[in-house]
Amino acid sequence: MMKVIEVAAGIIVLEGRYLIARRKAGVHLGGLWEFPGGKREPGETLEECLQRELWEELNVRIGHPTPFQIVRHEYPEKIVELHFFRCRIEAGVAIALDCAELRWVYPHEMAAFEFPPADQPVIAALQQGKV
Numbered sequence: 422m423m424k425v426i427e428v429a430a431g432i433i434v435l436e437g438r439y440l441i442a443r444r445k446a447g448v449h450l451g452g453l454w455e456f457p458g459g460k461r462e463p464g465e466t467l468e469e470c471l472q473r474e475l476w477e478e479l480n481v482r483i484g485h486p487t488p489f490q491i492v493r494h495e496y497p498e499k500i501v502e503l504h505f506f507r508c509r510i511e512a513g514v515a516i517a518l519d520c521a522e523l524r525w526v527y528p529h530e531m532a533a534f535e536f537p538p539a540d541q542p543v544i545a546a547l548q549q550g551k552v
């Protein structure tokens with residue numbers, strides 16, 4: 422039985438556009454675009470995990486995150502449970518500290534970027550205008 426890895430990821434919105442990050446080469450799903458975030462550490466809530474990850478990866482603080490979707494996905498090498506939260510930047514300007522590249526995009530533009538299969542339900546929801 423493979424362990425389920427819990428992940429918190431931010432659907433960060435500003436004036437209708439969303440912040441997407443390109444994963445560095447060489448890591449799991451390297452080179453793909455994603456919603457910034459990462460693995461929950463022991464003793465953390467998912468919200469705390471999200472705050473920490475967005476600080477580490479983007480150098481920003483976010484306001485209160487709102488649960489958006491939970492997606493469980495089985496990759497051949499791991500099972501992830503992705504907890505997506507909608508949020509806004511409260512302090513700081515996003516910079517690519519721990520990712521290859523950042524972009525602010527409208528939902529209709531997301532089709533032009535390659536995301537992990539686990540992210541497809543979230544992208545579909547954003548494209549349908551769900552907030």
Ligand SMILES: Nc1nc2c([nH]c(=O)n2[C@@H]2O[C@H](COP(=O)(O)OP(=O)(O)OP(=O)(O)O)[C@@H](O)[C@H]2O)c(=O)[nH]1
Nearest residue numbers: 428430449450455456457458459460501503537539540
């Ligand atoms: N952050 C993030 N991870 C995703 C998304 N979609 C998706 O399948 N994942 C997977 O969920 C896992 C999250 O791990 P991560 O690599 O971001 O974790 P992390 O920031 O803690 O990195 P680290 O393990 O290098 O410390 C990875 O296996 C990643 O491929 C997404 O939209 N955002």
Ligand SMILES: [Mg+2]
Nearest residue numbers: 457458459460
């Ligand atoms: Mg990460």
